[in-house]
Amino acid sequence: MSSPAPQVEHLDDAECRRLLRSDDLGRLALVTGEGADVFPLNYLVFNDDIYFRTAPGTKLDALGEGAEVAFEVDGRRRRRVWSVVVHGTARPIGDAELVQTSRISRLTTDLPGEKTHYVRLEASEVTGRAFRGPRRPWTAGQFVLTGAIVALVVAVLGILAQAFHLG
Secondary structure, three states: OOOOOOOOEEEOHHHHHHHHHOOOEEEEEEEEOOEEEEEEEEOEEEOOEEEEEEOOOHHHHHHOOOEEEEEEEEEEEOOEEEEEEEEEEEEEOOOHHHHHHHOHHHOOOOOOOOOOEEEEEEEEEEEEEEEEOOOOOOOHHHHHHHHHHHHHHHHHHHHHHHHHHHO
16 A cells, blocks of 8 residues: 655745745756756845855856846755745845845855855745655664763663662
């Protein structure tokens, strides 16, 4: 007997925006001179827009003065799997005051390279969905953490047992 297909939950705007604020790594999809491409990038949300830093190159060239793009963030919390997609226009930021107030100049990036160009993605549509994913096998980290907790509990019980026998 097969398990039923997971029910897809369509997320409202407020939940999508909350999830966008809960992370800082997403994927930007855009059309370059060589076709469609996807770029991982660190980002922040300020006044409901997505901000990111980038270096000169393919991505910045494709963005130009206002490129239509898609941006996606996804995650998993326990068995709940979710995805939020933002469609909109990405524009370079030329306003030094906006760079400062948005804090984009201080955004830490995971990807190597000096990123001195700032971009704002103005959202025209934000959509999201979630569903309950399958149980996953334990990872090595979960086994180590569980073992450490068990060892701590056994040690505490041993100390308590000694304390009650001595008293």
